[in-house]
Every structure is written in C-alpha cells, then in structure tokens.
Amino acid sequence: MAKKKILFECQNCGLTTPKWMGKCTNCGGWDSFIELNEHQQDVVKKTKSTSSASAKAVSINDVKEDFIYRYSSLDSELDGVLGGGVVPGSLTLIGGSPGVGKSTLLLKVGSNIASTGKNVLYVTGEESTSQIKLRANRLKSNEQQLYLLSEIRVEQILIELENRDYEFLIIDSIQTIYSENISSAPGSVTQVRQITFELMRIAKEKNIAIFIIGHITKEGSIAGPRVLEHMVDTVLYFEGDSSQELRILRGFKNRFGPTSEIGVFEMRSEGLVSATDIASRFFNRDSTQAGSALTVIMEGSRPIILEVQALVSESHGPNSKRQATGFDNNRLNMLLALLERKLEIPLSGYDVFINITGGIKITETAADLAILAAIISSFRDRAISKETVFIGEVSLVGDVREVYALDVRLKEAKMQNISKVLLAKKPLEKTTIKTFIVDEVTKLLEWY
Numbered sequence: 001m002a003k004k005k006i007l008f009e010c011q012n013c014g015l016t017t018p019k020w021m022g023k024c025t026n027c028g029g030w031d032s033f034i035e036l037n038e039h040q041q042d043v044v045k046k047t048k049s050t051s052s053a054s055a056k057a058v059s060i061n062d063v064k065e066d067f068i069y070r071y072s073s074l075d076s077e078l079d080g081v082l083g084g085g086v087v088p089g090s091l092t093l094i095g096g097s098p099g100v101g102k103s104t105l106l107l108k109v110g111s112n113i114a115s116t117g118k119n120v121l122y123v124t125g126e127e128s129t130s131q132i133k134l135r136a137n138r139l140k141s142n143e144q145q146l147y148l149l150s151e152i153r154v155e156q157i158l159i160e161l162e163n164r165d166y167e168f169l170i171i172d173s174i175q176t177i178y179s180e181n182i183s184s185a186p187g188s189v190t191q192v193r194q195i196t197f198e199l200m201r202i203a204k205e206k207n208i209a210i211f212i213i214g215h216i217t218k219e220g221s222i223a224g225p226r227v228l229e230h231m232v233d234t235v236l237y238f239e240g241d242s243s244q245e246l247r248i249l250r251g252f253k254n255r256f257g258p259t260s261e262i263g264v265f266e267m268r269s270e271g272l273v274s275a276t277d278i279a280s281r282f283f284n285r286d287s288t289q290a291g292s293a294l295t296v297i298m299e300g301s302r303p304i305i306l307e308v309q310a311l312v313s314e315s316h317g318p319n320s321k322r323q324a325t326g327f328d329n330n331r332l333n334m335l336l337a338l339l340e341r342k343l344e345i346p347l348s349g350y351d352v353f354i355n356i357t358g359g360i361k362i363t364e365t366a367a368d369l370a371i372l373a374a375i376i377s378s379f380r381d382r383a384i385s386k387e388t389v390f391i392g393e394v395s396l397v398g399d400v401r402e403v404y405a406l407d408v409r410l411k412e413a414k415m416q417n418i419s420k421v422l423l424a425k426k427p428l429e430k431t432t433i434k435t436f437i438v439d440e441v442t443k444l445l446e447w448y
Contacts, residue, residue, distance in 0.1 A: 008033040014189045014227045036190070068256055074112035077265055077274040078105070081236060081249050083257015086113070088167070089207045090256065091200050093174075093229065094249075095214045096238025101247055101265065101272040102213045104139065106170045107132065108271050109211075111141030118167040119145050121160065125152040125176030139271040152186070154179050154195050158202065166208055171199070173213040174228070189227070196231050229253065240359045246281060247272065248360065261300035282358035283307035285386045291378030294389040294418070295370035296409035297362055303405070303412035305389065306360060308367060310374035311353040320348060326356030327371065335371055335394060342398045342441050345379060366403040368394035369422065372444060388420040389413050398441040400424040407431075 009016045011034060013027035020033050070085030079085045082092075096102050107122065114120040120143075124132055129148040136142050147164070151157055154177050161169070171177065177195050178186040185191070196212075203210045212232065229235050235253040240246060249263040266275040275281065283294055283305055291310045296303050308327075315321065324332045332354055339345045352375060356362055369392035377384050391409055392400040402425040403409075410431050413421060422438045438444060 007036045009036050009189055011189050014193060034188075036184075070256075071113075071116075073109045074115070075105075075109055075274055077249065077263030078109060081251045081261050081263040082234065083254055083261070086168070086209045087233075087256045088209050089203050090209050090234060091196075091203050091232045092209070092211045092234040092236065093214050093232040094211060094236045094238070095216050097216060100238040100240060101267060102238060103172055104135070104267075105249075105265065105272045106172070106211055106213065107135060108139050108141055108273075110168060110170055111136070111139070111143050111146055113168050114143035114146040117145065119147065119164055120168040120170070121147050121149060121164075121166045122170045122172070123149045123151060123157055123177075124172045125150075126172060138269075141271075152176050152178060154198055155181075158198065161202060161206065161208070166206075169199075169203075169208050169210045171210065171212045173215055175215050192228055193231075196228055200231060239361070244359055246275060246358060258300065262302065282360065283386075284357075288383045288386055290381045290383045291374055292386075293370040293374040293377060293384050294386065295367045296389055296391055296413055297360075297364055297366055298405050298409070299360075301408075303409050304360070305412060305416055305418075306362070306367070306370075307357045308370045308374045309355040309357065310371070310378045311355075312347070312350050312375060312378040315349055315351045321351040321353070323352075324354040326359070326361045327354050327367070328362075331365075331368075332371070334396065335368060336375070338394065338396065338398060338441060339372065339375065343376075343445060345376070347375075347379070350379070364403070365393040366391055366409075368392060369400060369438065369444075372441065373422075376444060385420070387418060388422065389418050390422045392422070392424045392438065394441060400438050400440060 007016055007018060008020050010024045010027065010029060011032045013024060013029070015024055015026040017033070020035070023030050024032055068087055070087055072079055072085045094102050094106070110120045110122050122132065127150070129150050132148050149157065149160055174192060174195065175187040178191050179194055182190055182194060199210055199212070202208060214228065233255045234251065237250050237252055239248040239250055245267055247265045247267060249265060251259045251261055253259060264275040265272045284307065291312070293308050294305060295308055296305050322329065322333055322336065332352070336347050336352060340347055354371060370390035372394065373384060373390050391403060391406065393403055394400055402423065406423065406427050407429045410421065410427055410433055414431060414433055418433060420434045420436065422436050424437065424439055426435055426437065
C-alpha cells in the first residue's frame with residue numbers, strides 16, 4: 001500500500017512544504033500552515049503544472065503593441081486612479097477598512113456604467129438583493145441593465161455569466177465566494193487562488209472588466225493570501241476613517257497605467273462622490289495659531305496644500321513622547337535631533353506630537369521644512385501666517401534641498417492666494433509669489 005503523501009500550505013502566501021513549520025520561510029507568518037487533503041493537493045498540482053510547451057520566445061522588436069481601449073466609469077476620480085478609465089478584460093482589487101465605502105462606490109459606478117447601455121452584474125455574498133436595493137434607492141442607482149445576484153458559489157456565478165452578455169462584473173467580496181470542488185473554507189489560500197484564476201480566465205476570454213472587493217486585516221493589508229494581489233491587474237486601497245467625510249483611493253499596482261495617482265472622494269447622503277473642490281479641504285485659513293504651518297506635497301501629478309500641526313509640551317515622565325499621525329516617526333526623530341544640534345533647541349525634556357490634517361499620509365520629504373517650522377512655532381508659541389508655505393527637504397547636515405515639481409507646487413499655492421514661500425532654490429519660471437531662500441536650517445530662526 002502506497003504511503004500517503006502529506007502536504008502543508010501557508011495560508012498567508014501559499015507556500016507548500018512536505019512538513020509542518022511554525023514560521024513560514026517565505027512570508028514570515030507564524031502558525032499559518034495547515035494540512036491539505038488529497039483533493040486540495042490535486043488542485044495545487046494542477047495550478048502549478050500549466051503546460052507551456054507551445055510558447056516560443058520572440059524578439060521584443062517583433063512584438064505588436066495592443067491598443068488599450070478604455071471607457072469611462074462616469075466618476076472622474078476613479079478614472080484618474082485607473083489611468084484614464086476602465087479597461088475591458090481587466091481584474092481590479094479594491095481593499096479598505098469596513099464602512100469606508102467600497103460597496104457604495106462600486107454600486108454607484110455599476111449604475112453609471114449600466115446607464116450607458118452596458119450590462120452590469122453585481123454579485124454579493126454578504127447581503128441579500130433586497131439590501132442592495134435599499135442602498136441603490138438611497139444612491140439613486142436604479143438602472144434597468146444593473147443586475148443583482150446573491151450567490152457565494154463560483155459555479156453559479158459562471159453559469160449566470162453564460163446566460164447574459166455582461167461587460168462589467170462586481171464581486172462583493174472575494175473572501176465569501178467558494179468553489180464546490182474544493183473542501184476548504186471560503187477565504188483560504190486554495191479557495192481564493194482557484195476562484196481568482198477562474199475570474200481571471202473569464203475576464204480575458206469574455207473581455208469583461210471585473211472589480212473585486214477584498215477585506216483587510218487589522219494590520220491594513222488584504223485578508224487572505226498575498227498571491228491575490230499578484231494575480232490581479234490593479235490593486236486599489238481606500239484610506240481614511242469611516243467617521244470622516246473625505247476618503248482617499250490610492251493605486252498600489254496598475255498594469256495599464258501609473259500607480260502614483262490618487263482619487264479623493266466625499267461621503268454624502270447620496271453616496272460616495274468625487275470631491276470637486278479639494279484644494280481648501282486640507283487646511284484652515286480662518287484662524288492663525290501657533291504650531292501650524294502650510295506645505296505643498298505631490299500626490300502623483302496633483303499638488304495638494306496641507307496643514308502641518310505640531311504640539312510641543314513639557315514632559316512629565318522619564319521618557320519624552322514622539323508621536324506622528326500621517327508622518328514617518330523615524331524621520332520625525334531625525335528632524336528633532338537636527339533641531340537640537342543646529343538650533344540648540346532643548347527638546348529632550350518635551351513631548352512632541354505631529355499631525356497631518358485631512359487624513360493624508362506624507363510619503364515624500366518636501367514637508368520637512370514645514371515640520372520644523374511648526375515645531376519651532378509651537379515651542380516658541382508664535383503663530384505663522386497662513387499666507388506662507390514651506391517647501392524643502394532637510395538633510396542630516398542641516399541643508400535645505402530643493403524638491404521636484406516646484407513650479408507645479410507654486411502654481412497651486414498661487415491659486416490659493418499664497419503670497420510667500422520659503423524654499424531652497426528659486427523656481428525656473430517667474431511667479432508673483434515672494435520667494436525667500438532658506439538653504440540652511442539655521443535661517444529658520446530669522447522668521448521667528
């Protein structure tokens with residue numbers, strides 16, 4: 001009698017091994033291996049043994065370029081994040097925290113596309129069709145060619161796709177869909193991998209644009225295996241608190257366009273809509289208080305004026321607190337050390353808190369000068385004029401260096417009636433904004 005072969009699979013990344021391991025050597029996850037039964041092992045073997053005998057290598061000069069056709073979702077912000085519109089045959093994954101607006105946005109987008117004459121199928125595995133109908137009434141998204149299907153079996157979903165010519169498919173959510181041919185639970189690595197393969201095959205064969213909603217873990221990543229993000233064409237993440245009005249949709253992967261663009265949405269009574277005027281949403285010019293400074297950052301090709309808030313207070317414990325919201329904590333510690341070294345400001349006995357308004361996370365270094373200005377303003381209790389912005393990267397030696405797209409940032413500042421700007425180098429294009437050169441951190445003291 002042949003010995004039964006045992007196979008274990010990591011539920012985070014899909015790595016298979018012949019023996020159980022406490023820690024995955026691929027993704028580093030702990031206690032993530034489970035034993036596969038014989039049928040699950042057959043599925044894994046089939047997915048790993050796809051034949052490619054007929055494939056032949058060709059010169060890159062002989063490859064013909066395919067024209068990427070796009071159609072609008074009738075939502076300007078979503079079109080911008082996708083690179084210009086929805087690509088037929090694409091597979092897109094949207095993740096975000098519960099209540100952030102994933103289902104609301106896609107139901108509205110599905111209704112928009114259905115209004116153009118395309119057949120749209122909304123598959124829900126978490127709600128009934130009557131619940132979706134109630135939301136559609138609130139969003140005014142009732143279109144004749146928008147079809148609802150409450151189903152969690154992928155086989156039944158594929159049958160429905162054969163019954164009618166759909167051009168747009170929404171899956172809500174991928175963790176609730178399962179295949180009857182696999183005995184593992186919905187959301188497991190084997191289930192998600194097999195279902196995503198089926199959806200990818202349908203998307204390419206029938207030229208259907210498919211949008212998948214994915215749950216996220218408490219760490220902020222897509223729940224389930226990481227292979228899901230590798231298989232899809234586009235990965236989008238919603239950022240922002242469900243209690244806030246503004247939500248940000250950021251692209252992390254896009255095979256059909258750039259990944260640096262963001263979309264800004266506003267939650268209203270009629271649903272999640274594109275924010276038409278976001279220029280003044282991230283800073284307040286009505287009141288001037290100590291500990292506040294303005295800067296201009298770039299999110300893709302879009303300049304955004306942000307308010308940087310700082311609070312410096314005496315520490316009553318042995319260890320001073322350093323906490324930042326929307327800014328890198330390690331970079332904050334570096335800037336604080338620079339202030340003590342170059343400007344001789346004794347911050348070791350003070351707690352320092354930094355907050356970036358609007359829920360945006362700063363990932364570039366152009367806001368360094370504004371961070372320092374806000375900290376000094378709070379430390380000395382002297383307010384900074386809201387007619388001034390700070391743009392510049394600060395190095396460890398105390399130099400203030402120029403940043404890219406300076407002319408674009410200054411044009412945005414001019415549109416918001418900013419009159420002064422502190423930067424490292426004068427712009428190439430002429431501007432009516434008064435520019436003041438600050439090439440060293442020590443020159444910041446001249447403004448206080």
